[in-house]
Amino acid sequence: MSMLNSLSDLATQPAVVAHFANQTQQFTGTELLQEINKVAEIFANSDADAIAFQLDNTPAWLVLDAATSVANKVAIPIAHFFSQQQTQYVLAQCGAQLFISDMPRLSLGAHTLSITLFDHYTLYIYQLNVKEPIRYFKGTQKITFTSGSTGEPKGVCLSTHSQMQVAQSLCEQIGISKPTHLCLLPLPVLLENIAGIYAPLLSGGCVHLMPLNELGFVGSGLKNPEKLISAIDSVKPNTLILVPELLTCLIAFAKQGWQPPKSLQFIAVGGALVSDALIATARELNLPVYQGYGLSEAASVVSLNTPKNDDLKSAGTVLPHIQTKIEKGQLYIKGELFLGYLNQAPHNPNNWYATGDLVTQHGNKLFIKGRLKNLIIxxxxxxxxxxxxxxxxxxxxxxxxxxxxxxxxxxxxxxxxxxxxxxxxxxxxxxxxxxxxxxxxxxxxxxxxxxxxxxxxxxxxxxxxxxxxxxxxxxxxxxxxxxxxxxxxxxx
Missing domain, CATH: 3.30.300.30 (ANL, C-terminal domain)
Known part of the structure; x- marks a missing residue:
């Protein structure tokens, strides 16, 4: 159960297709592994324990993410749309000794090294001064920073096993062999990272990557939705992952006459509660939408509705590696979860984790009611x-x-x-x-x-x-x- 093994299985097949400036370029599993090993060697020769990177949705992101694992380093992906203040906060908190960007960062001074991947993507590597070294939890492979309800992101520490466990469970739950997946969310968003890259590759599929501005995004917002629709029409994917705002965008275009590609087999929507009326509308417009539920502390996905066990009103069946219980309406989970929050006490895997979400459960299906903290009295x-x-x-x-x-x-x-x-x-x-x-x-x-x-x-x-x-x-x-x-x- 490894992404690197899945790339080896895709040795001569396209594993990733990059779209940029009206061009496409395919990369086989072998080609990706060559670049991953090249970067992993640079990392292995570095004294850095942790490596932060902030890149657009390109194959270079995937290479860095995998190379940190090969070199046994902690990966700290930072969302491309984070403000400079948020980025500086993350870098100050995470203890990364290296920072990698796909554009020069004048505020960090001169870069110590630059490398070019696939003869196209130039990356700039900066040495960072860390005042006090961070003690990471044993087994930490990735620290994903949630945006939170304040301006200060929180670092969730994850093992390789917890991430791949979710990806493998998703492969089994969705059951689509060799899917073509188009990434519409930024890759540092854990949901797209796990369910949009790892899961399709484990299923022998192919991932399509496109810079966020070519998908119509400016910052974190979708400003040119026509580009998003054009990308879907061009790639003709089997699977997509949406947040509710993107779902409403697709529905609006479909109501105006847009015909979704017949290739679409499965569209997962998550990130916030979605009404069953909206999902029903989407399906009537030939958008095969299924709701899921998750959180970073569970390495992204906890439950997912699928065609095999469909209940339009639910957020689907709990993934097999997760245990659940409900107390006073709040969902608690246990299993292969996060290791703890950065710079805080570790999470005891034998303890139940309070999600802060209000749910009901029938059989093994979750019905999301909302956030406990958003309960109005x-x-x-x-x-x-x-x-x-x-x-x-x-x-x-x-x-x-x-x-x-x-x-x-x-x-x-x-x-x-x-x-x-x-x-x-x-x-x-x-x-x-x-x-x-x-x-x-x-x-x-x-x-x-x-x-x-x-x-x-x-x-x-x-x-x-x-x-x-x-x-x-x-x-x-x-x-x-x-x-x-x-x-x-x-x-x-």
Missing amino acids: TSMGRNVSAEWPESLILSQSAIVQAVVFGEGKPFLTAIIYAIPELSDQQLSEHMKFINQQLPDYAQVKKWHRLAQPLSVQQGLLTTNNRPKRQAISQQFNLIFEQFYRLGEVIHD
């Missing part, structure tokens, strides 16, 4: 998970963002961003329709429509586009005060 003492009405509001693909509030208040309110093509009247009708599906205490009585979406740059979203509820509440404090004084819906 109204002034009438009613408990409402914010994600419940939010997921229903977002079932309209023209609505891109919805954040619900109401802690200690007599009714719920929301901040909403919808594309301009959706009129205020249509939005009002949609909200009436949604409220009809909710009990009175969970209905969103008033909302504020934004002229511009919430963004990471404003400090209102995490880097994986989850709302920073406290920051949003403070930003729109005057609006919320008006909600509970005035009778009408307010738009900006």
